[in-house]
Amino acid sequence: MSNVRQAILDASAAHPAPAGVHYTYGTAGFRMNADLLDPVMYRVGLLATLRSKALGGKVIGVMVTASHNPVRDNGVKLVDPMGEMLKQSWEGYATQLANAQTHEEVADLYFSIAQECEIDLDQSASVVVGRDTRPSGEALVASLIDGLTASGAIVTDLGLKTTPQLHFVTRCLNDPSYGTPTEEGYYQKISDAYKTLVAGLEPLKITVDCAHGVGAPKLRDLTTYLGDALDVTVVNGDVEHGILNYHVGADFVKVNVKQPEGFDLAPNGIYCSFDGDADRIVFYYADEAGAFHLLDGDRITALVGAFIIETVRQAGLDLQVGVVQTAYANGNSTHYLRDSLQVPVAFTQTGVKHLHHKAEEYDIGVYFEANGHGTVIFSTAARNTIRNATHGDAKALHILRSLINVINETVGDAISDMLVVLGVLAHRQWALADWDALYKDLPSRLVKVVVGNRHAFKTINADTQLEEPADLQARIDAEVAKVSRGRSFVRPSGTEDVVRVYAEAETREECDTLAYTVAGLVFDLAGGVGERPAEFL
């Protein structure tokens, strides 16, 4: 028996799989109750080694986080060399390994994947690891490192990082032109670029809800680099007491359309919320009458998309800007983008991995999910055009050149996106109310339904229609037809054990009727679990 096989078997013995659990590599990797994840971590370690070997020894990233999920959960996802999400064809290998029943089967799979992908097992492998503030993180990283070590990878444990910082460092290790591969390199790059972007403009003031997560210490670190260029107040930064994401953070604010707990909103101030691993952001403010106004990912697309289009035009550059959204995008945001901005809008399934790939088709691709997860990416040609332009408006070129370096192109990044939005607002000299006035949202509602088996739900057409369970789509269509400008769809979450129902319509009343009727249909016809929620129709 080879030494590696023996090492994999020996180490695997310390990470037995619980009986009767089925694991799936979902929207953003494996994600579930942390108590069930130990064997998964070990096996993800093996897979990360294989992935690095398969790519000639390039550095692979592994992030241990469950992002917006409750603190009892954890998760793990792999990051490919350029900082993008793991190649989709490898997700199947991850799922196979995670579900192997015996240690022998784990070892067999390691070698069969190597064979199938024609991997040279003598190739060296290199992996960087990061984690968020969850109490389960340290032990899970230790299990991951067991898998990496047993399979011979060189491991660098970066400790506490935001998810986007881990993506950034992974990219820089493989592509030094992108930046210095350290947390300090990240702060230096984006803070220098922000200072250049807003030089000469009035510094803005922002209060940031960090969801009691890793974003809090990291944002505090960034402020020392930003100096006077931005006045940041960090709130909800208690990472010690197990209250991560509890009634705070981007997901709470987006889903409930209300402010997080922990602080009050002064009229017309600038506020935003990160999620637990700081890869999502939403903004909000209270008006003079105290009414709450949410500015979500669709709004970020509109603000940033319009600014980039205008600046590219002013710079006299011939670059195509395109936008990517998902079915969760508010219908009126799509109208604004297509009709007012005249920008091409493409749709993909939920999950930044899908949006990112689609956005790569444009010179400049702007993608944000409604939940506030997204970024802007520039093709190499666009980057060179912007860098090398000698004619055109100097100010516009200066803005584009600074903006590129504020943006974390590898993945949605709450810290970087915050600076991008503030940079645009500073140039526009806009308050959040001005941004809010770009278009009016259609009333929308998101409802979670707990069912016995969410994997029984299969979607088609970029998540907008259900193929299975049979007949449910026809019932949904019949309800949608009853309201004006109605739209509703149902899809299984890839990060929580629920089915999500989205609805929008012309009026709040019609929207809520549609949302709760469809939620009731799902509950009644597709195996709802527990007590039927009172609001379901």
Ligand code: G16
């Ligand atoms: C992850 C993904 C996002 C996705 C979200 C919700 O975000 O990265 O692209 O929108 O999950 O996915 P689902 O509706 O399938 O649960 P995060 O911030 O939780 O990593």
